[in-house]
Amino acid sequence: MPEFLLLALAAGLGVALIAGPLGCFAVWRRMAYFGDTMAHSALLGVTFGLILEVNLNAAVAVGCLLLALALVALQRSRQLATDTLLGILSHSTLALGLVAISVISPGRINLMGYLFGDILATTGADVITIWLVAAFVMAALIWLWKPLLAITVHEDLARVEGVHVSAVRTALMLLMALVIAIAMKVVGVLLITALLIIPAAAARRLSHTPEQMAVTASAIGASSVIGGLAASFIWDWPAGPAIVLAAAAGFVLSLALSTLRR
């Protein structure tokens, strides 16, 4: 197996692993579009990074962080659903970024290139970063699992039982933002957003408890990575979309399975 494929596999499996449980939270908490929104706010971050001439990675990080905090703040009033809030933030940050670019007109710079990676271009350093982040986030998830689940089941019950709801919610957003920001640069935004929600959605019908769903989602994600890369190798499909298609196939399969079982 060529080395680049091994690196892609390593990076993809790392992302799929951590995207399993995180994606479940995205599905449960109706944050399916968190990834897309992050990508747009990252674009805004790059733009301001260019204007202020600061380190672009730092600018992206700050942009993503601010987005997560803005979302937490907006969620306080429960009048609007999370997907609406994400839509507002996503489109507003994108528009702001586009206006800012046109004003400062950095011209020939392809902003997207700064943001989005390709899983087949993974380097050894990328793999190490991904696995370090995945290990950290996984540890944090395990540590916070109970309160995270508690606020997802019922916020009021959790609060009464002594969970620091907004702290835990903010932590979840930040963990998710961290994973998306890193994965976006390595495997691309389409792949990370898809790996978050499609395996989790596929796992829903096959699970009876949250933990089962998280593990199943990771497994489906990992299989999709392997299957997608294989398809890319056999039929020469672009790797990212091939993995997403494999995950989509997994979802269709889970639909069929659960229909059969009825």
Next chain:
Amino acid sequence: MPEFLLLALAAGLGVALIAGPLGCFAVWRRMAYFGDTMAHSALLGVTFGLILEVNLNAAVAVGCLLLALALVALQRSRQLATDTLLGILSHSTLALGLVAISVISPGRINLMGYLFGDILATTGADVITIWLVAAFVMAALIWLWKPLLAITVHEDLARVEGVHVSAVRTALMLLMALVIAIAMKVVGVLLITALLIIPAAAARRLSHTPEQMAVTASAIGASSVIGGLAASFIWDWPAGPAIVLAAAAGFVLSLALSTLRR
């Protein structure tokens, strides 16, 4: 005022007008990302249109239609939230489109350019199309308003009271798909998706009834179009993003207003 500005204004107002009530349904029914998903399935449509060498507009229309029907079918089982379903469809169709392009390799064509319009490039014919579609959709909305509202408030109650729930729901999807497909080609995808949800979200806090919210959303959308075009004229910002920013400003204003009134 230059003619292109008049045309842009006419198209923008038409879109904002019809996006008001439709956007309310998107916000109520958690379909904030319907527009993005449509854009991706339109891409798939274009790809297949190129493969099968059929009319591209027809292919896009078929793609959007199939998407709407797929969503209706998936919504039957209530285990997954609409935003998750939209995410799955959106990423799957995009991935499928990208793979299909790479397989048939229609070469160096940038498909996105086929799909997305720019409000400053509006022609007289565009304006007529937009207003015809807006008038038709508005008429349909008024005609279907009661059942639409009934299924949005509570599907079971509506069904018991004799509303054909799935027919009405499908009709709503198709109306929304129609508006998005047309508007996407004229004013661009960012603008139509943003005009659907941001004005509706801003109107939420200022309204006590669904009708109020729909009308307020249209009004906020129309003001955003005017304000955005003005900003674009004064500061030479790109017009689409300027309108989105104006709408976002409206949202922030509505937050401030409702906080003050407390």
Next chain:
Amino acid sequence: MIPDTAELLVQAQHLSVERGGRTLLDSADLAVHAGEIVTLIGPNGAGKTTLVRTILQLMQHNRGKLYRKPGLRIGYMPQKLHIDPSLPLTVERFLTLGGATKAQAHKALERTGAEHLLKQPLQSLSGGETQRVLLARALLQQPELLVLDEPVQGVDVAGQAALYALINELRHELGCGVLLISHDLHLVMANTDTVVCLNGHVCCQGHPSQVTADPAYLELFGHRAEAQIALYTHHHDHAHDQCGEIDPEHSHHA
């Protein structure tokens, strides 16, 4: 119990419902005629809500037959209601959704004792207030059949009796059939024409006086029910003959 001329509104025959490998409802029979009040009683999880939702075609049945008078107008009050907070909806607008005028809506609210809630957002109502508004909405349908799933759940003491009285009144006023689910044996028995006692299957069925004597009924509800009925009997005939019959066994937790 009811005149033969009364029109049959709905009828379930040998209705069975299965979900997740469990039989929720086993060959249940039920009929509601115009002008008749049928009350479904039974322990939690007996399948009362399931039976009602199947009759309303909100759930699919696995076996059995279901007849519904063609074009039947139904007023339905579900056991629980969750309305998205993103929808701005006052009580008034909620009531006029089905086609009623504001005046009619106001009148219906008055009858259910909730006229002060007219302009309030639906999502901010208290539990008992929500029930009253839901009942008002069901009335406004001008229904031929009124289906009420625990209508006085969470309603206050005064309201419970008043709402049952209202339901009885409506039956005469609109001539509609009423299908009711309730745990308040003492309050419903008085107005009910037919009681259907459900526990997965139909245990017994008939006029309250018949049912309360049925061994199956006594097994399910036992003497506690009797105690509750005692109260109703007090109201009704002011005879104290049942007071002394209360089983002392049950007073330990009181």
Next chain:
Amino acid sequence: MIPDTAELLVQAQHLSVERGGRTLLDSADLAVHAGEIVTLIGPNGAGKTTLVRTILQLMQHNRGKLYRKPGLRIGYMPQKLHIDPSLPLTVERFLTLGGATKAQAHKALERTGAEHLLKQPLQSLSGGETQRVLLARALLQQPELLVLDEPVQGVDVAGQAALYALINELRHELGCGVLLISHDLHLVMANTDTVVCLNGHVCCQGHPSQVTADPAYLELFGHRAEAQIALYTHHHDHAHDQCGEIDPEHSHHA
């Protein structure tokens, strides 16, 4: 009513809550001590849920003072529960969420009479079953304070009395304070140490025997309540002295 040595768990002083320009709660006072059962009664929309949620700091109060024993462990049972269907959650997993073991969860379910629901998805439960599971969950917190918002709402006849008995048992077993909201005057009066009668403001407050004699109470609940209490009295002392006192005025709707 309770020994002076009992620890104060929560205390509200002059608590006022305003929302949407309306005063929902007007200068309410309330205290719950360890080992004490405090019952909140009042008509629909009286602000009972509001008061409880304010004490639990789920809502902000506009005026007044709130004391909570530092580090107080609370078991809470809300009036309504809506859980997203996208979350796969069996009853067992729901109960063990708070840190309980499976054995404990099973035992708690047994006590609330719902042990057969262990493996069922939480979202598929019937109304009464949900209440039982919620109560089991509240128990599992090993609470110092148990807050129950209409705990037997939708629970069947046998279950209502059993659950109230269970609550009383727990108070002795865990030594916890209980703050209860209920409309079942006849069932709660028996076990309650303090009754707080709420109608926006606190109308009257004290031992059940005091409160039922209070003019404010009689005005709010009138003779219907008396009738219900009559039943409880029957159970309790088997004296028939109140049976005859029932006001015939109220029998018209029966």
Next chain:
Amino acid sequence: QPLELVTSIKPLALIAREITAEDDQVVTLLPPGVSPHAYNLRMSDRRLLDDADLLLWVGPELETFLRKPLQSQAQKLLTLSELAGLEWPEAGASHDHDHDHHHHGDGADMHLWLNPRNAVVVARALGERLAELRPANAVDYRRRVEAFAAQIDLLDAELENMLSKVKDQGFAVYHDGYRHFVDHFGLNQVDFVSLTPEQTPGARHLYHLQQHLGAEAVCLFTEPYADTRAARDLAHKLDLRSAELDPLAANERANTYAELLMRLGQSFSACLAASKGG
């Protein structure tokens, strides 16, 4: 009265500037590298289109995002890909594997200005259009076209001379957009990494590159517009030289068309020649 000429991309403006008169305005609409997905017209852009006397673009296949804005300007449009007399590279000529690369038409390489012969064709067409628009200056325009053609002849020869030494050296490009240059000068392009900058290559193709590039090529060219980390990595791994090509003259340093082409040729010859020894 001076003319206002708008071109879609910079290379076209460079050619145009050789033909137009002193006071004629030549403006480029889009900076290169702006993602068309996120591109939105500004008022000034739109006004530019309205006020222009002539609009120059390659065609909808390349500047797809301009298709719609230019639709209403059909009468002042000069679409270069439709010109007669252009030289088109032969489809898939220098390609050796099983891709179904498309024939002339929707799949053709649209970077047609990279062939100096084509530049002359463009210049002639432009000169004629300008002459029509300003008959008074017709002679002047035609004279400039001839001068440009002569200059290009010299340039062509010089490049031919420079590149002939490296004709046999195999190389790969980042995206397959140099066919016009490569074919015209008979260079030996072995493969490309991706078909367009927007399309990422599949694993199979990458593997294929790894398998044969090392043996057949000495140089891999990247571009300043896209994230070409992967390509540079690949070059490093296969011990190929890597250098940058700038076909859009994004680099401010290229101020004339000749300079653009010269720099391109120098990039090719420097990379290909240097690696000959090593």
